[in-house]
Amino acid sequence: MKITGFKLYQVPPRWLFLKIETDEGLVGWGEPVVEGRAATVHAAVQELMENLIGKDPANIEDHWQVMYRGGFYRGGPILMSALAGIDQALWDIKGKFLGVPIHQLLGGKVRDTMRVYSWIGGDRPEHVGAAAQDMLAKGFTAVKMNGTEEMGYVDSHLKVDAVLARVAAVRATSPYLGIGVDFHGRVHKPMAKVLAKELEPFKLMFIEEPVLAENNEALREIARHCSIPIATGERMFSRWDFKKLLIDGYADIIQPDLSHAGGITECKKIISMAEAFDVAAAPHCPLGPIALAACLQVDATCHNAFIQEQSLGIHYNTTNDLLDYLVDPSVFRYDNGYATIPEGPGLGIDINEAYVQQRAAIGHNWHNPIWRNPDGSVAEW
Structure with missing residues (x-):
């Protein structure tokens, strides 16, 4: 082949x-994207695929x-996301x-089902209490919410109190709903210490990205x-x-994204590394159906994977949602x-290519918003 x-x-x-197409008629699907940089990743995929034409797709490793390794310069969100989508398709x-x-x-399943959580609120969360109640009514046992809006290096406790009120x-x-509070890298170390301490009484499932990864x-x-x-x-x-993060020992849960961190091949290795440090995994996935299917396939095989993000109904999905592109949404x-856990061959999903082509004709040019602090300086989104 x-x-x-x-x-x-x-x-x-x-x-x-x-x-990805083959001479035997089999095709594979992947989801290589960086949110807000889709066109850039598109170009990177084209460059990486040049070397794969005519090759046997089975030699994934x-x-x-x-x-x-073949490009000399390696790593980073663009190249690893392009690689990730190709890997998923292979x-x-x-x-x-x-x-x-x-x-x-990958060795078979260690579980038959995977716990999932749902997003509530949005980039500027309001009325999250009612949204959480709605998710409880739908059967979810865990939710995640953005914690704060713009926050300066040292900021007013008025903003801290607003976070506490929402949580x-x-x-x-x-009393037992799992709650993840996402700092989203918006908070700098001085305020992250304050906010984390103040949130402790709420018995949270986790706080996410309390500081940017470059400040780990x-x-x-x-x-x-x-x-x-x-x-x-x-x-x-x-x-x-992830190596230094795990060695340092201050992270309890890792969240590699299977569309950003090298795909199925790499994330299986990352999550297995974390198991050796007694660290849990909750893969990041605010994306589409292919990314979620890839996550669930890896989750099924990883003992330390405990919960999975999924984007059904997330605030970004206003024009299309992840089930729209599937022949059988019930998967x-x-x-x-x-x-x-999907049990069909490969990723276990069937993509509705005719609908994909129809929507691709419309396309998108999505970019994240640019936020600014009251003094005019740019803020983390």
């Missing part, structure tokens, strides 16, 4: 789909190593060729201020990025807060 070609589809709301082809789900090729409204819906050394001090589990890793792109069945 040989790779004969590929197609890229930039589809709403903010995704990029990749289809070798292809991964060539794509990673695994999809291999599973379809052998007639088994990808998790069987209190969510906690009031249930600050996690040491934050961990000393509170006992809430610390999650990070959505903006880390390889096992080498993602959520029951009492758990998703069933």
